[in-house]
Amino acid sequence: MSRLRRIEQSYRYFFVTTNLAENILSFSSEERASVLNELRAIRASHDFLLLAYVVMPDHVHLMIYPKESTLTGLVRDFKRRTTRSINNSRHTIGPIWQSRFFDFICRRVRDYRSKVDYIHQNPAVADLVASAEDWPWSSASLQGANRSGLVPDHVEMPLGAETLLWPAYSR
Numbered sequence: 001m002s003r004l005r006r007i008e009q010s011y012r013y014f015f016v017t018t019n020l021a022e023n024i025l026s027f028s029s030e031e032r033a034s035v036l037n038e039l040r041a042i043r044a045s046h047d048f049l050l051l052a053y054v055v056m057p058d059h060v061h062l063m064i065y066p067k068e069s070t071l072t073g074l075v076r077d078f079k080r081r082t083t084r085s086i087n088n089s090r091h092t093i094g095p096i097w098q099s100r101f102f103d104f105i106c107r108r109v110r111d112y113r114s115k116v117d118y119i120h121q122n123p124a125v126a127d128l129v130a131s132a133e134d135w136p137w138s139s140a141s142l143q144g145a146n147r148s149g150l151v152p153d154h155v156e157m158p159l160g161a162e163t164l165l166w167p168a169y170s171r
Contacts, residue, residue, distance in 0.1 A: 009070040012166055013051070013106040015115040016075060019059040019098045026057035031086055032137040035060065036150050038081040046074050049153040052116045054123065055137040061119045063112070065155070075101050110161035 020026070027035065032055040039062075043050060052063040066074055079097045086096050106112040120140035124132045132140040139152045157163075 008105060008166075009072060010066040010068065013063065013065050013112050014071055015104040015106060015111075015119075016062040016064060016071070016101060017059060017103075018075065018079060018101040021095055021098050024058075024096050025090075027055065027086075031089060032057075034085045034089065035082050036137060038085055039078060040150050042074065042078050042081060046077065048074055049155065050150075051152050051155060052119045052139045053150070053152065054119050054135065054139070056122060056126065057128075061122060063106075063116055063119060065153075071103060105166060107164060107166045108161065109157050109159075109163045109165060112157060112165060113161070 035055045036053075039050070039053065046069040047067040048069050049065040049067070050062065051065060052061075054061050064071075064074065079101075083096050087093055104111075104115065106115060120132045120138060122132075123129050123135035123138060123140075129135045132138065135141055139150070142151060
C-alpha cells in the first residue's frame with residue numbers, strides 16, 4: 001500500500017480521527033478520562049489549538065489547528081502517550097492504535113462547522129447517550145456539566161459559510 005503524502009502539516013484546521021487497532025478492547029470510562037488527561041498534557045508540550053474533541057469507545061475525533069507543531073508529530077505523540085497510559089492501566093504491552101490516522105483539512109467555514117458538529121453529535125448518533133451534552137468525554141459536554149475539565153480553545157469564525165479558511169491555489 002502506498003503512503004499518501006500530507007499536503008499540509010500546520011497552520012490549518014484539521015479534523016482528525018484515530019481508531020483503536022483490531023482486537024483491542026474498547027476504552028472503559030476511566031480510560032476515556034485518561035485519554036483526555038494525555039490530550040491535556042500534549043497541549044503543554046505542543047503549539048496547537050484544540051477546538052473540539054470526543055473520545056468514543058473505539059476511536060477519537062479531534063478538531064485541531066497545529067501552529068509550530070506538525071500534525072504528524074502531534075498525533076504521533078498523542079498516540080504514544082495514550083498507548084503508554086492505557087497499557088499501564090491494562091498491564092499489557094504493544095500498540096493500541098491503528099498505525100495511521102485520518103485527517104481532513106477544513107477549507108471553508110462550513111467544513112469546520114460541519115466537522116465540529118459531527119464530533120459533538122457522534123455519541124448521540126451512536127446511541128450512547130440521548131443528547132450530545134450527556135457524553136462527558138467530549139467538548140460538547142462543556143456546554144452542560146463541564147465534566148471533562150478539558151476546555152477547548154475558542155476561535156472566531158467568519159459568518160459566511162463559504163468563506164475560505166485555506167485558499168485553494170490554482171496550478
